[in-house]
Amino acid sequence: MTAEKTAINPHAHAQEALLKGLLSLLPASLVLTDPEDLRPFECDGLSVYRRLPLVVVLPETIAQVQAIMSLCHKLQVPVVARGAGTGLSGGALPSSDGVLLSLAKFKKILNVDPHNAQATVQPGVRNLAISEAAAVHGMYYAPDPSSQIACTIGGNVAENSGGVHCLKYGLTVHNILMLKVVTMEGELLTIGAETLDAPGYDLLALMTGSEGMLGIIVEVTVKLLARPERAQVVLAAFDDVVKAGEAVGAIIAAGIIPAGLEMMDKLAIQAAEDFAHAGYPRDAEAILLCELDGTNAEVSEYIMAVRKVLTQSGATEVRTAVDEAERQLFWKGRKSAFPAVGRISPDYYCMDGTIPRRHLPRVLRQISQWSAEYGLPVANVFHAGDGNLHPLILFDANKPGELASTEEFGRRILQLCVEVGGTITGEHGVGMEKIDQMCIQFQSGELSQFHAVKAAFDPAGLLNPGKAVPTLHRCAELGAMHVHHGQLPHPELDRF
Amino acid sequence: MTAEKTAINPHAHAQEALLKGLLSLLPASLVLTDPEDLRPFECDGLSVYRRLPLVVVLPETIAQVQAIMSLCHKLQVPVVARGAGTGLSGGALPSSDGVLLSLAKFKKILNVDPHNAQATVQPGVRNLAISEAAAVHGMYYAPDPSSQIACTIGGNVAENSGGVHCLKYGLTVHNILMLKVVTMEGELLTIGAETLDAPGYDLLALMTGSEGMLGIIVEVTVKLLARPERAQVVLAAFDDVVKAGEAVGAIIAAGIIPAGLEMMDKLAIQAAEDFAHAGYPRDAEAILLCELDGTNAEVSEYIMAVRKVLTQSGATEVRTAVDEAERQLFWKGRKSAFPAVGRISPDYYCMDGTIPRRHLPRVLRQISQWSAEYGLPVANVFHAGDGNLHPLILFDANKPGELASTEEFGRRILQLCVEVGGTITGEHGVGMEKIDQMCIQFQSGELSQFHAVKAAFDPAGLLNPGKAVPTLHRCAELGAMHVHHGQLPHPELDRF
Known part of the structure; x- marks a missing residue:
């Protein structure tokens, strides 16, 4: 040379x-x-x-x-x-x-250990395959993102995935014990332990949700749970979205932690009903699906308690699924809500933000107000129990200006999430999509600390560059833009 | 100048x-x-x-x-x-x-919010004071270290404290939502969120258990739980410590997660009984205390299931506390075990290591064998459910050589914990005491990564210097020593 x-x-x-x-x-x-x-x-x-x-x-x-x-x-x-x-x-x-x-070739399940309630798998193993392998012991792996048939555990760790059941059973970070990670320099690290806690800094949690920016996950040891004896679902209808939002907080305050607590509004209900024939009340403004699991006796007790809270919160109808087939049907409607909405609109934009539960009523009210202002219908289908919103903004990309309006509407929703103490992403991660919103979520002190942590693993920035954490420079430029648009501080908040 | x-x-x-x-x-x-x-x-x-x-x-x-x-x-x-x-x-x-x-002056409870199931407190607030403040809403803060009357939440976060109930309810890291932290440079950071998860790297978990080496915690937002309707405890006696150890794994494998699952061996039983008159069977080789909590119906169901598993595991006696007074008495014996052992020996050395549950029988057998070899009695009192051992080695510091033998015995126990896949500390932290054992727990790759993370927060090493993470140099010197003593690799493991 x-x-x-x-x-x-x-x-x-x-x-x-x-x-x-x-x-x-x-x-x-x-x-x-x-x-x-x-x-x-x-x-x-x-x-x-x-x-x-x-x-x-x-x-x-x-x-x-x-x-x-x-x-x-x-x-x-x-x-x-x-x-x-x-x-x-x-x-x-x-x-x-x-x-x-x-990591597609890393698809071996290395060990399933019921006495220690854990399994060790390669990162390319599909989420659902872990539960299938544990089923022979009456156990399963709890986090269940809706893509669980296809998504792999390595990706779940990278994104700290949740699912319908994370209100009760936690996110990926709460359900893993140990990782093997290869650093940018090619070193193999073992982090975490087969016990509740490991000494030293919590690199296990740090790696979880780091979106591939700190290391390559090459082995995962997950916790397994015993499959609950029984699961049952209660459907409640409301004539007002805000009342449904209030019922969510009331259930939690009553000391009940449902296995899942999902909400759908009218547009979502009707789209899902047309598509899946789940037996939802088409005229309701909102429904809640509240799943309880545990022992037989426990579930019976909780159903009684939940029905009482729902009725007191103003539900117009409260139905417990009569059998397993109806329970599955109730869930089928929920799970098909996204494609169902896809059928009624040329395009939709799925938002993912999280808010403290107590702000559900006011945030839902605000979204509905904006929907009218922009002339863009919104279908709400979401994990109400953890305050993880998924407003689907319906639009037509072929109509001039609608995409831009939709994006602006979406940005305002995420900004509102941050303003009420929530976050710009519930479970979909930051990646490329929300890197600018990170500037709304964090101040320069926190962002600088993120960069310092990144440099502790990958000082040259070679791992998944340009994702998840914006540069301070980028935020400074966007900050100026936001002030220019008058979107920060948020005048709408005064109206509540 | x-x-x-x-x-x-x-x-x-x-x-x-x-x-x-x-x-x-x-x-x-x-x-x-x-x-x-x-x-x-x-x-x-x-x-x-x-x-x-x-x-x-x-x-x-x-x-x-x-x-x-x-x-x-x-x-x-x-x-x-x-x-x-x-x-x-x-x-x-x-x-x-x-x-x-x-942080002694930071003792205000700033907010208790039952609808969002959380409380925000200053770091000098005592652990128990949080539960007392939440009691009016029927709620409590779950982690309960045995010092909970005195210890403060800031220290709990710094040490990632556990307690009797962490098997079911998790450690401090699983029960906090948000922290305010002052960095070494004096910057105030807000980390975490009032929601299940926050975007960016998980600095919340990283700070938790970092033993004061990354920042100063100045505000803590904790999760609250609804106080369970009922708690009940089952006492099981065994004529063999190993059988008791096996019963622990069998309970978990049966899909039961007790609120607490504690084990005591004969020496501990007798010392505690003499001291607290708890009604323990004095002639048993080991007892298990298994607490179940939840709804009335759930607890009844679990008690039946646990009794069955215990009997099948060879328990010679299984007793459910007849009333709340007896339940409290059973726990009084357990809680006074340490001072009770203090009465029967001039000195004792309390070890704290964790092992995967499945290794309980073989580790207990090995400790008993070493106890005979060293001529040093051991009382075992510990959180069996999470595999968190607390062997108390009884010795007399005035007898020449006994302290040295005790320390050697202790080191071998911790080394054995690591060898079976466990850790050198369950809940007491590393601090000064276990800094050398960190060299057994981790290889240079992991230790280097810890140092890099530390440098991301405090490059000059001014925060709590000399604690928790040893230098590679220190480990290299100790490593040589260990090889010299022939303790690594561990010949005893072949004997199992």
Whole structure:
């Protein structure tokens, strides 16, 4: 290599060194560079962001992952890890000058241990497959994102995934014990322990939800729970969305922690009913689905208590599913709400923000007011128990200006979430989609601390660059914009 | 200031600047320097380590804490934070050249919110005081370290405290939502959120259990739970410690998560019985105390299920407390076990290690074997459900060599905990006491990562220096020693 040659095309030369290096570490069949082969990796579940990586690698062993990382570290090449690609915030979007590291070949269940109530699996194992493997012991893995048939546990850890049952059973971080992680430098770390707690700083929690920016997860030990003896669901109808919101707080204040507590408003109810024929009351302004689980006796007791609270909160109708078939039907309606809304509108924009439960009534009222102002219908379908909102804004991208209005409406909802003490994302992560909203959520002190933590793992910023945590510079620019638009401080709050 | 003067006594000069600075920030009554005033701060609950700080400050506001930290950062003076000083690993031991920052004046309960099931308190609020304040709403704060009458929530966060009920309700990290933290540079950060999860890296979990090495906790928002309708305890006697250990795993595998699951062996039973007259079976080799809580119906169902498992596991006697008075008496025996053992031996050494539950039988067998070899009796009193062992080694410090034998025995127990996949501390933290054992627990990769995380918050190492995470150099030296003693790898493991 001469200096002259380097000067002619340093980029091509670096790419050549990378590919040559990767091919020395992996069989050629596990290194993809043909654009046709790269195409399936160009986006995750949020397909508005698309980018082809330079190369896709499909390692099969931890040693291979270590060698790949070590090579990329040496050559200072960005690396983006990818599980099943079901994420909804663009977190797995490849770097065009980097390696897309797929964990698709890591799909072994290594151990299921009922006496210790835990299982050790590779990161490419599907979420549901863990529960299937534990079923023989009467156990299951609790977090159940709606993509659980497809999404993998490694991705769940990266996004700290939740699901319908996280109100009672917690998020991914509350249901894992130990991780094996490969650092950017190619070092293998074991973090956490097979016990309640490990000494030292809590790197297990730090890694969980870090969106692939601190290390590559190559093994996960999860907690298992005993499958509850019985689950039952209560459906309550309300003639007012605000009353339904108030009922949510009243249930929690009564000391009941439902396994799931979901809310749908009229538009969502009707769309879901037309699609799934779940038996929902079509004329209700809102319904709550409240699932109770536990022992037979416990569930019976809680159903009585929940029915009482719902009635006192002004429910116009309270129905307990008569049998398992009806329980499944109630849930089918809820689970098909998103595609059902998709049928009644050319386009919809799914928001994901979280608020303290006590603010549900006022935030729902505000969204409905904005919906009228913008002339954009909103269907609300969400995890009411944890205050995790999913307003679906219905719009038509072909109508001039509607996409822009929709985006503005969405931004205001997220800003309102932050203003009432909530967050800009409940379970979908920040990724590419919400990186600007992070500037609303955090001040420079917290953002600087995030950058310092990132630098403790990956000082060169090679792991999943450009995601999840904005630069202070970006926020400073956006901050100016926000003031210009007069959106901060928020005048609407005075109206409540 | 001349260079000459600085050269004569730089140390005295720096001290003078510090004191002058502190007195400009705080009223003189909140800055203690008289050795008599410093004495109460020389140690925490582990009184084998004693050291006087240079100065004690007792700030009353967050702004004062920020100003103190900013001053100390400027002058590069070490700072050790202190709650109630009930810690058991020397974590609050002052630096002789530094500031001891007491949070004793931060004792306001700022807000209790039953609808959102949370409370916001200052860090100097006692653990039990939170539950007392929430009682009017039928709620409580779940983690209950045995020092809960005295220990404060700030210290609980710093140590990630547990308690008898953490098997079911989790550690401190699982029961807090939000923290306000002052950094070494004096910046105020808000971390976490009033919702299930916050975007960005999980600094909330990272701060929890960080033993005062990352920042000063100045406000805590905790989760509250509804007080269970009923709690009941089942006492089971066994003629063999190993059988009792096996019963613990069998209960969990049956899908029951007791609110508490405690074990005592013969020596502990007899000492506790002589002291507290709890009605324990004096001739049993081990007893289990299994507490169930929940609704009336649920508790009844679980009691039946637990009794069945205990009988099948070979219990010689299974008794349910006949009334609340007997339930309290059963717990009184357990809670007084440590002082009771203190009465039957001149000295005892309380170990704190955690193991995966499935290894309870073999670890208990090994401890008993070592006890015979060393001629040192051991009383076992511990949180069996989470595998958190507390072997109390009985010895007489006045007998030549017994302290050294006891310490060696203790080290071997902790090493065994690590070898079976557990940890060197269950709930007492690392602090000063276990810093060398961290070298057994972790390899250089994990320790380096801990140091990098520490540097992301406090690059100069001014916060609680010398605690919790050993230098690689220290471990390298100890590693050599261990190999020399032939204790690693562990030959005993082959004998199981």
